[in-house]
Amino acid sequence: MADRPTGNPHSTRSVVHAPSGMVATSQPLASIAGLRILQQNGNAFDAAVAAAATLAVVEPTMTGLGGDMFALMYSQKDKKVEGLNGSGRAPKKATRDYFLSQGFKKVPDTGILSVTTPGIVDGWAETLKKHGTMTFSQVLQPAIEYAEKGFPISEVIAAQWRRCEFFLRRNKEATSVYLPNNRPPREGEMFKQPQLAKTLREIADGGRDAFYKGEIARRISDYSEKNGGLLSYDDLATHTSTWVSPIKTDYKGHHVYQMPPNTQGITVLEMLNMLENFDLSNFEHNSVDYLHLLIEVKKLAYADRDYYVSDPKFTDVPVNHMLSKEYALSRSQLINHSKALENVGPGLNLKGDTVYLTVVDKDRNVVSFINSIFGDFGSGIVPNGTGIILQNRGASFSLDKNHPNRIEPGKRPFHTIIPSMVLKDDKPYISFGVMGGDMQPQGQVQVLLNLLEFGMNIQEAGEVARFRHDYNETALESEISSKTRLDLIDKGHKIISSVDVFGGYQGILIDPTTNMLQGGSDPRKDGCAIGY
Template identity: 70%
Template sequence: MADRPAGNPALSRSVVHAPNGMVASSQPLASMAGLQILQRGGNSFDAAIAAAAVLAVVEPMQTGLGGDMFALVYNQKNKKVEALNGSGRAPFKANREYYLSQGYSKMPLTGILSLTTPGTVDGWAEILEKHGTMTFAEVLQPAIEYAEKGFPVTEIIATQWKRSESLLKQNKEASEYYLINGKAPREGDIFKIPQLADTLNAIAEGGRDAFYKGKIAREIATYVEKQGGFLSYEDLATHSSTWVEPISTNYKGYDVYQLPPNGQGVVTLSMLNMLENFDLKNIKHNSSEYIHLLAEVKKLAYADRDFFIADPDFAPVPVEKMLCKDYASSRCQQIDKLHPLVSTGPGFELAGDTVYLSVVDKDRNVISFINSLFTPFGSGIVAGETGVFLQNRAVGFSLEENHLNTLEPGKRSLHTIIPALVLKDEQPYFSFGVMGGDMQPQGQVQVLLNHLEYGMNVQEAGEAPRFRHHEQGIALESKISSKTRLELMEKGHHVTSGLDFFGGYQGIRIDTKTNMLQGGSDPRKDGCAIGY
């Protein structure tokens, strides 16, 4: 990006600098809740749960107690990256044959048959138990207060809420609790969710078991059964999160970490491995040559994703092969500099919206954290008087009989949400994420290249114009030049535009020379980075 003229911040927001602790999230009240936890002596992990809980209240279309979470953590006590998979599983009663018998050729996007077991609350409990210093009662208090007393709805969130009015009207509880006289709250309206406050209070008092084994679990299960769904009390009572070994690749001296499947983090790493074969410093940023290259790399990496990624407890996922540098190099041979790939399959044979937040504390403990309902308001189903939206992650399954990711009871679906963490010389360097379903790997790669290859700071890297390759072509943000647009069309790409289509970035960098914190937050969202 161009240099910002002194006194003229129009080209991008300023980087947020702070010496002690920092929180970056998609809503200011959530960022502030996390910061207050840090200032009260809590660590990054306490603050992340506080911020995530507030987001579940103030950004309910994107996240909630009925969703899933993933986290990468770096605790200075053991000095290693750990990964928590807090995603839920398909109900034990769910089966592929039922959906086919009802005329489905693919999983329904919303409704009572799109549900998987909520993983969020158990994931929060795992983070606090293993790495936190505070109780649920302490970290949930800000969220409880906003749910009980109300909060002013922010601009972008109000717009997104408005778009989902028709979905919310299809469910009695969603309409009653999350609309005002049949309408979404407008920007600045004070909104209260007392039903959700009661649920949060129960968790504050009784911990994760209050959600999975107590009155809340029974109410969710009873409600779903009455509506003809599969999610049961047994699914909730037996749910558990999983600490897994993170996966990583080294990109030009930086170790980039992701969670392994069932998430799509391997796609980010695969794209970076392929891009390491090209001299990006001699390719102009956001030129047609640059966007063409990244789109072609994305096609190859996503072809492997769609074929191979599944729950490793049910299928052999070839992560090691997908991360092999030689394999990445061989995949690059399919890329034509002048023409786009029309179609591509996997390179070998086997022998959705979200919230992201990052927190760094005074001791430089780091958490890269993501929480999601998948598409806006998830299934569109609020489970009785709990005030909790249930997620629609079952849509991540295939109904093909022999697909690795086909629906099976108790199985985790292919998951889009992926936090990222970068280490330099074995120390945390950059914690970041880019929300937005399929946009996440290609968004993460764009942001990381903006910083590492094109020298952008942590704000510019996330604020720079992005593109998104999708089934219909390449969508470009309006600030990408008409010259680039025309040249891509000349290469044979179908070029489109999109609304609210390019993800939402948050990131915190630890300056390796000064040990100070630098935060960036995407203007595509309502949030901010804030430190002290």
């Protein structure tokens, strides 16, 4: 590591400061696309869609037009945080009886039967319709250019692409589109997507209906029908996004906002409510006692998540009960500071892949935005002539008739992707996210505590070493000492080492004193925060 001349000598880079507008994403080309829109007098909502669409081109391992999205938005006009649920639903033909009759004991993790209705494009359209100042044609232009002319493959994406080669070979269309020259593209190589460019142009010209009711919908549904899938033209034509009221909690004077179920956002809030019952000033950062406490809190909150969270249109989710401070106190009292809890809950171990971005404009409109196709390259299915990777979000459903997340026609699946936003004194303060399936709530809590409890800046908070607990195993990043690992083992934790499982963070903080924008971006990804 280089010797930094100032600030934290262990930090990878400085905080990005800018007065007028800022974009933070996991790909520099997407950050620049969002900045380009801001500098063309677009607002944060326009820029967020432009950046998200560009990510769908330049980070195809993680996101695409065949996935879902969620967003938390603060508009200066309305002076409030609102949420947009842009997740798709199970096909109308997707019944538990169908899967059982085909001999399945669980919904397939990948392939045509794991596909749910894509929600991203309608979510983009709703964002622009309600808050944007630009047209689809304008905000999709950067994405179209990168799809047509090509873009150089970045380092992290090149490595992830290599790991997916065998998976992509299962589908001839995916092989044709995403294994050019019969292999994954290498770092620095130009990659063009003419089919996806054509699809994006159709959306730019015809709006969301071109995707859900036009030829694109026909190509997707025809492919599904011919290949044994359940997704139909009617599923696409009847899809809608939903504007929702976010859920929130107060953590030491900060209002932390999350998306409600069908997402796991409530898990973040429950963890914070439990942690309020402990004086964290007594803990050293990433010490054995600190990590033990966070892991135990995570276990309890995730056990509730796995038991309760589902589509509230189909299941009564006890949101108020789960968010009550009294309930958090009772749960926190189960924690033994000397010994790890056992048999708290099985966990779903959902290792999804996602992109997160955040944008703040000159008027201080704020967007916390997340897109996903769930697994690496989603379902692995690419309908003919579209260039679109369909998501495998159906894998989140259960075939257990008593499970709240059991599969039902038209039901939204349990969702791991969650944007976050923090208000202080009723003004936007922090917009951030940590992508990565099950990592997201535990990652968000670690980042937020780094900011609010340990005084780290917006860059440091997202780059210091993290843990990830799944099932009964806890992965620790290499910076955490051997002594801490041994001490955690003595408390009953099963400690493992792993890489590329600790999520990817992006964040923007609005300084409440100067109104200056501060941006941070995760070194675990290829991206950056950039402003003007």
